Amino acid sequence: MSTRPMRAFVLTAPGKYAVQEVPAPVAAPGEAVVDVERVGVCGTDVEFYTGAMAYLHQGHSSYPMRLGHEWSGRVVSVGEGVDPVWVGRRVMGDTMLGCGACRRCRRGHQHVCEKRQELGIRGERAGALAEQLAVPVSSLHVLPDSVDAVLGALVEPGGNALRAARATALGPGDRALVLGPGTIGLLVAMFLRAAGAEVHLMGRSDNSPAFARELGFADVWTEKTVPDLPFDAIVDASNAVQLPGLALELVEPGGRVVYVGLAGAPSRIDTRTLALKDVTAVGILSASPGLDDTIRAYADGSVDPRPLVAATVGLEAVGPVLAGERPHGAGPGPKIHVDPRSG
Known part of the structure; x- marks a missing residue:
């Protein structure tokens, strides 16, 4: 299997980080690998940067970790048991990854599953601040052509x-x-x-x-x-x-x-x-039940959140953004996006 390197933003301790070369992901059974196009920086990411995030103190998260849960991209490979039709699709993904077997998951409430992983937040599922990302295909939502990469990365907060x-x-x-x-x-x-x-x-x-x-x-x-x-x-x-x-x-x-x-x-x-x-x-916890309707609202133009994005930066600028710095030339919006392929 390929272990070619890729670039990823790694938070190693409160206030400490590096852009590292790490092995690119390989799709496990039931998974897809995505080329990441856009990632939003969230207040939750800032809490991990400062060390204030409660999950760190509750044992749900630990350093080193790869952040990033508001993202969009394109599927480039799939694992065993996944329909190859997914390859090439533009997608975003649910942050909340339930166990799939408990009572809450069976009732459609995987976002409050006791054993859930949260992409880039809780558990050991690496986040999207990297050139590529591996996720369960069950968490993916297809983006229509009218929802570009910027809008795609705004679906999660929109949900x-x-x-x-x-x-x-x-x-x-x-x-x-x-x-x-x-x-x-x-x-x-x-x-x-x-x-x-x-x-x-x-x-x-x-x-x-x-x-x-x-x-x-x-x-x-x-x-x-x-x-x-x-x-x-x-x-x-x-x-x-x-x-x-x-x-x-x-x-x-x-x-x-x-x-x-x-x-x-x-x-x-x-x-x-x-x-x-x-x-x-x-x-309200989680966008999970609202993702598809958010995509539809962006697609039909009834809600246009693009003005919220003040700037798009590369991985090297993520640390300063988490520390509270505004990128040079940033607009007035509250959201900073990252293009992991730039720089």
């Missing part, structure tokens, strides 16, 4: 956002407030707008709202300036420990609060308020 937007159960005539105008928050806002809802956003400063306004969201506020309006649903897409409680305070009685953001410390909500306001609270 999280789509599920959060749908969990609000909002449509025309309803009003939503999205807390945190980062990548997920802005994607949630785009999906809510596509559903016909009136969308408001709240950021931490006067800087992040400026970009949201460029995307056509006129109602952008800070915590001090949020208007006294009836919000039928509130989506917390932030990492601020106090905002889950604020969401519950601000939502209309009979409304919904959707939690897709994760703070670095435990958040607290008053369940008395939840009950007395008759509010429905929904937690």
Whole structure:
């Protein structure tokens, strides 16, 4: 079998990394090998870089590790038992890889499987910050021609956002407030707008709202300036420990609060308020159930997340990006993409 080398970004310890030559993957039975075209850098990757990611302390992850779970590419080979028709297809892949045998997996909930691997995050499944990637073919989703590599690498965060937007159960005539105008928050806002809802956003400063306004969201506020309006649903897409409680305070009685953001410390909500306001609270983990519908939304143009990508860099620039540096010439968007083939 081929063991030719390829380039990969390897995180060796908190704050320490290298672009290394490693053996290229060979497709095991049931797997496909993909030429990676684009990878998104995510806040989860930053937590691994700083060493703050909870999985490191829970024994689910360890260094050295290869990051990268928002990706797109083209299948170049397949393993035993896989239909050769997959070769040449443009694809993206589900991050969550369940065991396939437990009760949760059998019920279609592989994204909360106790034994799951998470590509580039949990377990020993290497991520996509490399020239090639090996994944179970069962995790792949085909991209139509109208969904290019950039959009393909935005399907995974888009799936999280789509599920959060749908969990609000909002449509025309309803009003939503999205807390945190980062990548997920802005994607949630785009999906809510596509559903016909009136969308408001709240950021931490006067800087992040400026970009949201460029995307056509006129109602952008800070915590001090949020208007006294009836919000039928509130989506917390932030990492601020106090905002889950604020969401519950601000939502209309009979409304919904959707939690897709994760703070670095435990958040607290008053369940008395939840009950007395008759509010429905929904937690969202993973894009898995929303990937196909996200691809369709990108393909038909009802949601166009391309402006979120500020820059595309090579593997050598990943470390500085994880450390918080903005690439030279980057636009105002929150997302940095990587082309592992460049450089």
